[in-house]
Amino acid sequence: MLRRWQLAVVEVCVDNQVAQASQSVPLIRLRGITKSYQSGELTTQVLHGIDLDIQAGEFVAIVGSSGSGKSTLMNILGCLDKPTEGDYEFRGRAVSALDHDELAALRRDAFGFVFQNYNLLAAADAVANVELPAVYSGRPATERRERAKALLSQLGLAERLDHKPGQLSGGQQQRVSIARALMNGGDIILADEPTGALDSQSGKDVMALLAELSRQGHTIILITHDPKVAAHADRLIEIKDGHIVADNKREDAVVVAEPKVTPARGKGNVLNDLGEAFATAARSLKANVFRTMLTLLGIVIGVASVISMLAIGQGAQQEVVDRISAMGSNLLSVFPGAPNQRGRWNVATLVPEDADAINELPNVLAAVPELTGSQTLRRAGFDQQTQVNATYATYPMARNWFPQQGSFFTQEDEEMTNTVAVIGHTVARQMFPDRDPLGEFLLINNVLFRVIGVMQERGASPWGQDQDDVVLVPFSTGSLRLFGQRFVRNITIAVDNTQLMHQTHQEVHNLLLERHGVEDFTIRNMASIIETQTETENTMTVLLGVIAVISLVVGGIGVMNIMLVSVTERTREIGVRMATGARRLHIMQQFLIEALTVSLLGGVLGVAIGLGATALIERLGTPVLYATAPVVLAFACAFLTGLIFGFLPARKASRLDPVQALSSE
Structure with missing residues (x-):
């Protein structure tokens, strides 16, 4: 309200309502006006105490x-x-009291x-x-x-x-x-x-x-x-x-x-101001067609790449998910604790004898208990924390994961509680970078183990864990000498015929219920695949989002650079507009709308080109997945690009000094 009152006072002065005051008050009154310019340490005074009245x-x-x-x-x-220094009065009012807009x-x-x-x-x-x-x-x-x-x-x-x-x-x-x-x-x-x-x-x-x-x-x-x-x-x-x-x-x-x-x-009307700003933007862009096209290019490439990348990425993502589902569709996992029980990971309800009983069921290739935990590995000059998994000799069959070097431990090792270990590729590289690990010894929680095999390299799991950073030991050895317990973390079951998955699931459930007398366990099959799918989607989304941001940021920087050049080239125009009454908001609005116009036009062209490129790639045999969200996202990003990267040049233009702007070449 105060702001509007101040502007209103200026309007009153300008509209000659003060002209009815005493005729002795001059239209313009200057007293003691001086003007100095500073250039480094040199001060140059141009006006010296000017006194002047103009009627x-x-x-x-x-x-x-x-x-x-x-x-x-x-x-x-x-x-x-x-x-x-000095006083300037216009129709009796001190000009020094007026702000930029006034x-x-x-x-x-x-x-x-x-x-x-x-x-x-x-x-x-x-x-x-x-x-x-x-x-x-x-x-x-x-x-x-x-x-x-x-x-x-x-x-x-x-x-x-x-x-x-x-x-x-x-x-x-x-x-x-x-x-x-x-x-x-x-x-x-x-x-x-x-x-x-x-x-x-x-x-x-x-x-x-x-x-x-x-x-x-x-x-x-x-x-x-x-x-x-x-x-x-x-x-x-x-x-x-x-x-x-x-x-x-x-x-x-x-x-x-x-x-x-x-x-x-x-x-004054906001819509009129915006309409005039858009018209001015159109004239400016038309006057520099080639430069406008170069500015559009960055936005077009950014938006088109977002749309095509998301379509191609989602198509590839679906294919990856299908492969993951195929790889894990024959597995059942049994965990301790009743379904939906909180903190069930720490519940001690499963024992290795449960795995032995499951192995007797039809359609079960292998059922292996897994007792896992983080342990410290040591050898001369090396020390690291690694996941240790105590399990059965049939683990490779259950997990479809076999040694690349050496061999896996045997049932005899299990029965004799032998201190033998099979390590993953990551452990082999980190603990034995200078030699072949086979036959070498490792201290695991101060217990000496002999390395008898190195597993095939598997890389990261769908949820990002390094599957090769593991040491596998016989269950009896691990439970007695490393973990000090017989309760297992989970039992992994490999099913022979996946068409009988549901039947086998039910038989495992009935068997454990009969053995335990209460449902203190949870069995999962497709849930793990769904979890993998979700994690994969999130990973792909983050990756594509980063690529999209990079593309649009590059385009946005192009917009900002061109707009900064435009401000420099049109400095005198800005001075003329300020001399004819443009407020800082008008100047900022004009250049911001020019940036938005370029970005929105680039967004439209980018959407069209992106969809066209995606269709062409699909015809060449690459799987793609069309969706509305990426198109909306890309167009919205183009708008935000113009808004964000157009702000700095617009602000610079609005902050120019009218006199310096008018005197620019």
Whole structure:
């Protein structure tokens, strides 16, 4: 509410409601104005204690040689720059009390700028250039367009409405600049060397226009180094080396009251602002088609790669899941604890005799108990923690996993409680990097074991565990000498005929129930496969997500770089927009929407190309899986890319200083 009140106060000042105050209060009042510039340790003072009053309706010429400080004074008068010291009052109110947005409102509603180099937007036609101040005052598009056409017609450009600056002569461009200055009323017109870039006839025409505007009641402040041009003014102020050395008025000068009617200003509308921002973005992108295409390329590649990768990845994922299911579909696993019992892993209900009894059932290839736990392995110079599994000699048949070197322990080893071990490939590499492990000895929990075999390399399990980081020992040896217990962690059952899986499952259940007298165990078959499938899907999703993020980040960096280049190239345009009343929000909104437009257009093209590439890959025989979610995800990421990576350039543009922006080449 406070913010709106402050802006409202500025509007009141600008709309001449303060003009009814005492006539002794000048329109512009400067006291002790100084301006210094810092360059490293060197400080240069341009203005030295300027005192100046300008009344409403005056035609003032500020004349001086190059470097005298007249342009700096004009920038301060037009609220494009702030003095280093001193007081500036506009219609009795201190300008120093206004923030950035309030200064923008003051420039928009009270001032009109006519520059030596015209400062017209190259990509916009004459009407669009004249409309610019009204865009930021919130006036409806139809109304501001009609006023722009009327102003241009009054200035003799009725047949040049749709011409761009490059299609107009210097004099015509300056007329467009004057029309723009009058768009929001132009109570005060600041003209900086308005004839400097014109031929003599065009210069005379422009000065005649300014004289006519003065007779209509506009306050004209003319900055020039040419005494002939300054002679058109009613009051001549000479500035030299930052000091006012002369201030003379013509005796026959007549000050006309300010114009009674100032064009109505709109209330502002978010949709109108967005519409204008999109139109400006379209003009800018069209003016740099090749660069726009290069910017689009990064987003298109990112989005297309996300869609095609997800489709191909999900197809491959489904194939992997099918293979995993095929590999594990003949296994039953029995765990201690009743179904859904919490903490059942620590329940001691299964014993190796249960596995012996299961082995007697039909359709069972092998049932092996497994007693697992982490143990410390040691040999000279090596020490590590490894998973030790105490099991039966039929373990390779149950798990379909056999030794690659040496042999597995035997039933005799089990019966004799021999201290023999079969190790996985990871253990072999880590504990015996310099020799063949067969026949070597390992200390496992301070018990000496002889290595008799090395298992085939299996790699990571579907849930990410290293299956080769294991030591297998006879169950009797492990239970007595390593773990100190006979209760097993699980019993793995390999079924011969998978078509009888359900029947075998039931027979195992009945057998254990008869042996235990209570259901203190859990049997799983397809549940483990489902768990594997879920874990695989999560892994693939994370992998593809990372790839997608990388692709889109690369595209986003491209957008940011191009937008930063655009800000640099269009710095003067930004200064013109600020001079005509654009607030920081308007500038940020414009460049952010340009980035969003590029990203959204790239997203649409990327979706189309991604789906097309996926269809082509499918025709070549690669399995793919189509889904709506990846398309939505890719398009949403394109939008976020424009939003995130467009923010920094947009913020940089909105933070530019108006004076520095206008003076950029």
